[in-house]
Amino acid sequence: MNYIPFIGLFILVILIFSGLVTVAQGNVAVVTLFGSYRRILRPGLNFKIPILEQIYRKISIQNRSVELEFQAVTVDQANVYFKAMLLYAVQNADEETIKKVAFKFISERDFMQALVRTIEGTIRGFVATKKQAEILGLRREIVEYVKAQLDHALEEWGYHLMDLQINDITFDKAIIDSMSRVVASNNLKAAAENEGQALLITKTKAAEAEGNAIKISAAAEREAAMLRGQGVALFREEVAKGLSHAAEEMKQANLDTNVILFSMWTEALKNFAEVGKGNVIFLDGSSEGMQKTMGQIMAFLQMNLTTKADSKGSNTN
Structure with a gap:
């Protein structure tokens, strides 16, 4: 039996299969012929010339x-x-x-x-x-x-x-330690500066608030003093008007105006006793003392009337 045809067929099959080349996805095969570049094979099933062509290298084109x-x-x-x-x-x-x-x-x-x-x-x-x-x-x-x-x-x-x-x-560790100290010192410096700025702002705001409070208090006190002065002036004016009117009526009735002085003296004594709250007040009860005290009161009232008359005259001018 002749086996030569079978052997030849077997060798042919081996050669054919040896020429099949599979290239994986993401790769390219470089083929050389007798050591020289021939061509490249793309991914998939490829065929090369058996024995003559060689796979020189498979190159991945993936990352x-x-x-x-x-x-x-x-x-x-x-x-x-x-x-x-x-x-x-x-x-x-x-x-x-x-x-x-x-x-x-x-x-x-x-x-x-x-x-x-x-x-x-x-x-x-x-x-x-x-x-x-x-x-x-x-x-x-x-x-x-x-x-x-x-x-x-x-x-x-x-x-x-x-x-x-x-x-x-x-x-190096020494450098890291020194850098940490620098960062820490810079943080402390920044914190101190921030605290100083905060304290300055607080002090400034407190001073401004205190200044505003003083201004408001001074304005209020000035207003109150002015109102008190106006009240006292009006009181004195009304008292002077009442005394003048009473004196005119007593003159017209041919009465002694000293009665007014005596009445004011007794009213003063009465007020001292009512509002004195236990305090001891010494008064000269003699007729000369009364005349002296009442004379001073009348002179004070006359001075207020004169001052008022002068101010009215200046306003008219």
Whole structure:
């Protein structure tokens, strides 16, 4: 029995199956022929020439990330420790881009080493021009600086830097302690200034309130004094009018006006006794004392009448 046809068929089947290549979604396969670039295979089932064509490399076009930890030194010789996350990907699935990715570096490991070292060196160069007190506020500036420096280089390699996130920036313990003390002292200073401003405002408002109260009290006292003066003046005016009227009537009746003085004297004694509240008041009860006291009262009343007459005359003028 001749097995040669079966053997030949079997070998042919093996060759056909060996030429079938499956490329996963999100990947591209690079095919070489005798070591030279031949073509690329897209996701799905593909066929290559058995034995002659070889799969040189399968390249993922999906997003990839890597974590970085490194140290930098500021211009004032402070150690800064960075923790960052790098997100990158192949620019696109075009043939020229895939050729760059496949042949620029010997392996994926070599590319990663170059990428990480380039980013670390770029950040170290930026940090070396800054002081440690500035670094914490420069996260965005650091990321923008790295992207600006790497965009062209990554484009030549066929990659694109999608994002660089600086997750943590720390310093040596001694620097952290000193920064904490500075922050604490600044907070205490700000608190003291705020308390001083609050106390000043409180004192100022209290002084303004006290001043306003004094002004109001003075105005009220002035008004009360004026009203009291007006009341006393009116009282004296009415008393003078009553005495003058009584004196005129007694003259017309041919009576002695000293009776008025005697009546006022007795009324005064009566009022002293009623409102004295137990106080001792010494009065000269003799006729000379009465005449002297009443004369003083009449002179005082006459002076008020004269003053009033003069003021009326000046107002008329």
